[in-house]
Amino acid sequence: MRKLKVEPLTREAFAPFGDVIEASDDAEKHTINYGNTTRFHDLATINVTADGAKAGISIFRSAPLPMPIMIEVMEYHPKSSQAFVPLSARSYLVVVAPKGPFEARGMRAFLASGDQGVNYHAGTWHHFSLALEDISDFLVIDRIADDDNCVEYHLKASEQVTLEI
Structure with missing residues (x-):
């Protein structure tokens, strides 16, 4: 199995x-x-209102996965961006791949500190939140609508990776 x-x-x-x-x-x-107050201005391009949808703010509570972490599924949102800001001040992992047809070789993994959030552009492949140390909360800004805006891809065995931390 490939290590990322x-x-x-x-x-x-x-x-x-x-x-x-x-x-x-x-x-x-x-x-x-x-x-x-110091305002750190316009840090992300939030794009969530396509097709009459509205912006929503939610909290996602994520439990750590057992180590070593194996990446078996990726997802993207074709109609919107999706922003995650950690509320628990803990490091977490971010796994992404370029827009377009899923290519396992294009996957990258990042270690985010507890004071860094991410905003995935519409169409960017990503894994769900990967808490590390303990159950962690994330403030999430994303699209709220009745239509489907999440495409999942289950990686073939040959595409799956473990994360090398």
Whole structure:
């Protein structure tokens, strides 16, 4: 079975798949609230209102998977982005693959710190939230509608990978 090396989550490395949401020195900053607050401005492109849908904010509570983590399923959302911001201040894993027909060789894995969120662009293949240390909560901004906006792909045995942390 192929091992997928986990790399640090950076804005540059993750750009083909979406946005990194973090209060970094690289972000556009504004001082607001009479000098008492720094606004890290416009950190992600949220795209959730296609076909009359609305933006929703939810909390996902994710339990860690047993180690070693095996990637057996990926998903994407054709009509919207999907943002995850950790609320538990714990590191977690992000597994993605490029838009288009699923290609296992295009999969990448990132280690996100507890102060980094991600926003998957519409059509980007990704694994569900991979909590590491303990049950972890994520604030999720995504599309709320009655239609189907989730495509899952179950990896063939030859496509499955374990994560090399």
